[in-house]
Amino acid sequence: MAFENPSREKIKEILEKAGNIAIVGLSDKPDRTSHMIAEALQSNGYRIIPVNPVVSGEILGEKVYPSLKDIPEPIDIVDVFRRSEYTPEIAKEAVEIGANVLWLQQGxxxxxxxxxxxxxxxxxxxxxxxxxEDSLLIGKRHG
Incomplete structure:
Protein backbone atom coordinates (compact mmCIF):
# COMPACT_ATOMS: atom_id res chain seq x y z
CA MET A 1 0.00 0.00 0.00
CA ALA A 2 1.25 3.48 -0.84
CA PHE A 3 2.47 5.59 2.06
CA GLU A 4 0.23 8.35 3.29
CA ASN A 5 1.03 10.95 5.94
CA PRO A 6 -1.31 11.17 8.94
CA SER A 7 -4.13 13.71 8.81
CA ARG A 8 -3.46 17.29 9.84
CA GLU A 9 -5.53 16.63 13.00
CA LYS A 10 -3.27 13.70 13.90
CA ILE A 11 -0.12 15.74 13.19
CA LYS A 12 -1.45 18.53 15.43
CA GLU A 13 -2.07 15.98 18.21
CA ILE A 14 1.49 14.62 17.79
CA LEU A 15 2.96 18.11 18.09
CA GLU A 16 0.80 19.02 21.10
CA LYS A 17 1.96 15.92 22.97
CA ALA A 18 5.61 16.14 21.91
CA GLY A 19 8.16 16.49 24.66
CA ASN A 20 11.62 15.54 23.46
CA ILE A 21 12.42 15.92 19.77
CA ALA A 22 15.67 14.25 18.70
CA ILE A 23 17.01 16.04 15.63
CA VAL A 24 19.18 13.68 13.60
CA GLY A 25 21.68 15.52 11.43
CA LEU A 26 21.35 18.81 13.32
CA SER A 27 24.13 21.10 12.15
CA ASP A 28 26.11 23.36 14.47
CA LYS A 29 26.25 25.94 11.64
CA PRO A 30 23.60 28.67 12.20
CA ASP A 31 23.05 29.17 8.44
CA ARG A 32 21.96 25.55 7.89
CA THR A 33 18.26 24.71 7.59
CA SER A 34 18.39 22.08 10.36
CA HIS A 35 19.86 24.65 12.78
CA MET A 36 17.26 27.30 11.91
CA ILE A 37 14.37 24.85 12.29
CA ALA A 38 15.72 23.46 15.59
CA GLU A 39 16.09 26.99 16.91
CA ALA A 40 12.51 27.84 15.88
CA LEU A 41 11.17 24.68 17.57
CA GLN A 42 13.16 25.46 20.69
CA SER A 43 11.87 29.02 20.83
CA ASN A 44 8.36 27.61 20.50
CA GLY A 45 8.77 25.54 23.65
CA TYR A 46 9.93 22.16 22.36
CA ARG A 47 12.91 20.36 23.90
CA ILE A 48 15.35 19.53 21.13
CA ILE A 49 18.07 16.91 21.44
CA PRO A 50 20.82 17.16 18.80
CA VAL A 51 22.08 13.93 17.20
CA ASN A 52 25.23 14.30 15.13
CA PRO A 53 28.22 11.89 15.25
CA VAL A 54 30.69 14.51 13.99
CA VAL A 55 29.84 17.34 16.40
CA SER A 56 30.70 17.20 20.08
CA GLY A 57 29.68 19.49 22.88
CA GLU A 58 26.46 21.44 22.48
CA ILE A 59 24.21 22.86 19.79
CA LEU A 60 21.69 25.52 20.85
CA GLY A 61 22.59 24.86 24.49
CA GLU A 62 21.74 21.14 24.32
CA LYS A 63 24.21 18.26 24.62
CA VAL A 64 24.90 16.56 21.28
CA TYR A 65 24.66 12.76 21.10
CA PRO A 66 26.42 10.65 18.45
CA SER A 67 23.35 8.43 17.88
CA LEU A 68 19.76 7.96 19.01
CA LYS A 69 20.84 4.99 21.16
CA ASP A 70 23.11 7.28 23.19
CA ILE A 71 20.27 9.53 24.38
CA PRO A 72 19.49 8.64 28.02
CA GLU A 73 15.86 9.77 28.00
CA PRO A 74 12.67 8.96 26.10
CA ILE A 75 12.14 10.50 22.66
CA ASP A 76 8.76 11.45 21.27
CA ILE A 77 9.74 12.54 17.76
CA VAL A 78 12.83 11.61 15.75
CA ASP A 79 13.13 14.47 13.24
CA VAL A 80 15.52 13.58 10.42
CA PHE A 81 17.74 15.93 8.40
CA ARG A 82 19.71 13.27 6.52
CA ARG A 83 19.55 12.14 2.90
CA SER A 84 16.93 9.51 2.12
CA GLU A 85 19.43 6.68 1.76
CA TYR A 86 20.45 7.03 5.44
CA THR A 87 16.91 6.87 6.79
CA PRO A 88 16.33 3.07 6.98
CA GLU A 89 19.10 2.78 9.59
CA ILE A 90 17.71 5.77 11.51
CA ALA A 91 14.23 4.19 11.40
CA LYS A 92 15.66 0.99 12.91
CA GLU A 93 17.26 2.97 15.73
CA ALA A 94 14.05 4.94 16.31
CA VAL A 95 12.19 1.63 16.76
CA GLU A 96 14.91 0.28 19.07
CA ILE A 97 14.74 3.29 21.39
CA GLY A 98 10.94 3.23 21.50
CA ALA A 99 10.31 6.62 19.88
CA ASN A 100 6.72 7.48 18.99
CA VAL A 101 7.19 9.25 15.66
CA LEU A 102 9.68 9.15 12.78
CA TRP A 103 9.54 12.50 10.98
CA LEU A 104 11.45 12.86 7.71
CA GLN A 105 11.88 16.52 6.79
CA GLN A 106 10.68 18.07 3.56
CA GLY A 107 12.29 16.47 0.53
CA GLU A 133 3.43 22.11 10.45
CA ASP A 134 4.00 23.56 13.93
CA SER A 135 3.38 27.11 12.69
CA LEU A 136 0.23 26.12 10.78
CA LEU A 137 -1.27 23.83 13.39
CA ILE A 138 -0.07 25.10 16.78
CA GLY A 139 1.24 28.65 16.51
CA LYS A 140 2.93 29.81 19.72
CA ARG A 141 2.88 27.17 22.47
CA HIS A 142 4.54 29.24 25.18
CA GLY A 143 5.20 32.89 25.56
Missing amino acids: IINEEAADTAVKGGLTVIMDRCIKV
Missing part, protein backbone atom coordinates in the same frame (compact mmCIF):
# COMPACT_ATOMS: atom_id res chain seq x y z
CA ILE A 108 13.13 13.24 2.40
CA ILE A 109 11.15 10.18 1.32
CA ASN A 110 12.07 6.56 1.94
CA GLU A 111 9.47 3.77 1.79
CA GLU A 112 11.82 1.26 3.46
CA ALA A 113 12.37 3.57 6.44
CA ALA A 114 8.63 4.22 6.69
CA ASP A 115 7.88 0.50 6.54
CA THR A 116 10.45 -0.30 9.25
CA ALA A 117 9.08 2.41 11.53
CA VAL A 118 5.41 1.50 11.00
CA LYS A 119 6.14 -2.19 11.66
CA GLY A 120 7.92 -1.06 14.85
CA GLY A 121 4.81 0.79 16.01
CA LEU A 122 5.83 4.35 15.12
CA THR A 123 3.77 6.98 13.35
CA VAL A 124 5.61 8.16 10.24
CA ILE A 125 5.55 11.58 8.62
CA MET A 126 7.56 12.09 5.43
CA ASP A 127 8.40 15.03 3.19
CA ARG A 128 6.96 17.61 5.60
CA CYS A 129 8.71 20.37 7.51
CA ILE A 130 8.07 20.12 11.25
CA LYS A 131 8.46 23.90 11.66
CA VAL A 132 5.87 24.62 8.96
Whole structure:
Protein backbone atom coordinates (compact mmCIF):
# COMPACT_ATOMS: atom_id res chain seq x y z
CA MET A 1 0.00 0.00 0.00
CA ALA A 2 1.25 3.48 -0.84
CA PHE A 3 2.47 5.59 2.06
CA GLU A 4 0.23 8.35 3.29
CA ASN A 5 1.03 10.95 5.94
CA PRO A 6 -1.31 11.17 8.94
CA SER A 7 -4.13 13.71 8.81
CA ARG A 8 -3.46 17.29 9.84
CA GLU A 9 -5.53 16.63 13.00
CA LYS A 10 -3.27 13.70 13.90
CA ILE A 11 -0.12 15.74 13.19
CA LYS A 12 -1.45 18.53 15.43
CA GLU A 13 -2.07 15.98 18.21
CA ILE A 14 1.49 14.62 17.79
CA LEU A 15 2.96 18.11 18.09
CA GLU A 16 0.80 19.02 21.10
CA LYS A 17 1.96 15.92 22.97
CA ALA A 18 5.61 16.14 21.91
CA GLY A 19 8.16 16.49 24.66
CA ASN A 20 11.62 15.54 23.46
CA ILE A 21 12.42 15.92 19.77
CA ALA A 22 15.67 14.25 18.70
CA ILE A 23 17.01 16.04 15.63
CA VAL A 24 19.18 13.68 13.60
CA GLY A 25 21.68 15.52 11.43
CA LEU A 26 21.35 18.81 13.32
CA SER A 27 24.13 21.10 12.15
CA ASP A 28 26.11 23.36 14.47
CA LYS A 29 26.25 25.94 11.64
CA PRO A 30 23.60 28.67 12.20
CA ASP A 31 23.05 29.17 8.44
CA ARG A 32 21.96 25.55 7.89
CA THR A 33 18.26 24.71 7.59
CA SER A 34 18.39 22.08 10.36
CA HIS A 35 19.86 24.65 12.78
CA MET A 36 17.26 27.30 11.91
CA ILE A 37 14.37 24.85 12.29
CA ALA A 38 15.72 23.46 15.59
CA GLU A 39 16.09 26.99 16.91
CA ALA A 40 12.51 27.84 15.88
CA LEU A 41 11.17 24.68 17.57
CA GLN A 42 13.16 25.46 20.69
CA SER A 43 11.87 29.02 20.83
CA ASN A 44 8.36 27.61 20.50
CA GLY A 45 8.77 25.54 23.65
CA TYR A 46 9.93 22.16 22.36
CA ARG A 47 12.91 20.36 23.90
CA ILE A 48 15.35 19.53 21.13
CA ILE A 49 18.07 16.91 21.44
CA PRO A 50 20.82 17.16 18.80
CA VAL A 51 22.08 13.93 17.20
CA ASN A 52 25.23 14.30 15.13
CA PRO A 53 28.22 11.89 15.25
CA VAL A 54 30.69 14.51 13.99
CA VAL A 55 29.84 17.34 16.40
CA SER A 56 30.70 17.20 20.08
CA GLY A 57 29.68 19.49 22.88
CA GLU A 58 26.46 21.44 22.48
CA ILE A 59 24.21 22.86 19.79
CA LEU A 60 21.69 25.52 20.85
CA GLY A 61 22.59 24.86 24.49
CA GLU A 62 21.74 21.14 24.32
CA LYS A 63 24.21 18.26 24.62
CA VAL A 64 24.90 16.56 21.28
CA TYR A 65 24.66 12.76 21.10
CA PRO A 66 26.42 10.65 18.45
CA SER A 67 23.35 8.43 17.88
CA LEU A 68 19.76 7.96 19.01
CA LYS A 69 20.84 4.99 21.16
CA ASP A 70 23.11 7.28 23.19
CA ILE A 71 20.27 9.53 24.38
CA PRO A 72 19.49 8.64 28.02
CA GLU A 73 15.86 9.77 28.00
CA PRO A 74 12.67 8.96 26.10
CA ILE A 75 12.14 10.50 22.66
CA ASP A 76 8.76 11.45 21.27
CA ILE A 77 9.74 12.54 17.76
CA VAL A 78 12.83 11.61 15.75
CA ASP A 79 13.13 14.47 13.24
CA VAL A 80 15.52 13.58 10.42
CA PHE A 81 17.74 15.93 8.40
CA ARG A 82 19.71 13.27 6.52
CA ARG A 83 19.55 12.14 2.90
CA SER A 84 16.93 9.51 2.12
CA GLU A 85 19.43 6.68 1.76
CA TYR A 86 20.45 7.03 5.44
CA THR A 87 16.91 6.87 6.79
CA PRO A 88 16.33 3.07 6.98
CA GLU A 89 19.10 2.78 9.59
CA ILE A 90 17.71 5.77 11.51
CA ALA A 91 14.23 4.19 11.40
CA LYS A 92 15.66 0.99 12.91
CA GLU A 93 17.26 2.97 15.73
CA ALA A 94 14.05 4.94 16.31
CA VAL A 95 12.19 1.63 16.76
CA GLU A 96 14.91 0.28 19.07
CA ILE A 97 14.74 3.29 21.39
CA GLY A 98 10.94 3.23 21.50
CA ALA A 99 10.31 6.62 19.88
CA ASN A 100 6.72 7.48 18.99
CA VAL A 101 7.19 9.25 15.66
CA LEU A 102 9.68 9.15 12.78
CA TRP A 103 9.54 12.50 10.98
CA LEU A 104 11.45 12.86 7.71
CA GLN A 105 11.88 16.52 6.79
CA GLN A 106 10.68 18.07 3.56
CA GLY A 107 12.29 16.47 0.53
CA ILE A 108 13.13 13.24 2.40
CA ILE A 109 11.15 10.18 1.32
CA ASN A 110 12.07 6.56 1.94
CA GLU A 111 9.47 3.77 1.79
CA GLU A 112 11.82 1.26 3.46
CA ALA A 113 12.37 3.57 6.44
CA ALA A 114 8.63 4.22 6.69
CA ASP A 115 7.88 0.50 6.54
CA THR A 116 10.45 -0.30 9.25
CA ALA A 117 9.08 2.41 11.53
CA VAL A 118 5.41 1.50 11.00
CA LYS A 119 6.14 -2.19 11.66
CA GLY A 120 7.92 -1.06 14.85
CA GLY A 121 4.81 0.79 16.01
CA LEU A 122 5.83 4.35 15.12
CA THR A 123 3.77 6.98 13.35
CA VAL A 124 5.61 8.16 10.24
CA ILE A 125 5.55 11.58 8.62
CA MET A 126 7.56 12.09 5.43
CA ASP A 127 8.40 15.03 3.19
CA ARG A 128 6.96 17.61 5.60
CA CYS A 129 8.71 20.37 7.51
CA ILE A 130 8.07 20.12 11.25
CA LYS A 131 8.46 23.90 11.66
CA VAL A 132 5.87 24.62 8.96
CA GLU A 133 3.43 22.11 10.45
CA ASP A 134 4.00 23.56 13.93
CA SER A 135 3.38 27.11 12.69
CA LEU A 136 0.23 26.12 10.78
CA LEU A 137 -1.27 23.83 13.39
CA ILE A 138 -0.07 25.10 16.78
CA GLY A 139 1.24 28.65 16.51
CA LYS A 140 2.93 29.81 19.72
CA ARG A 141 2.88 27.17 22.47
CA HIS A 142 4.54 29.24 25.18
CA GLY A 143 5.20 32.89 25.56
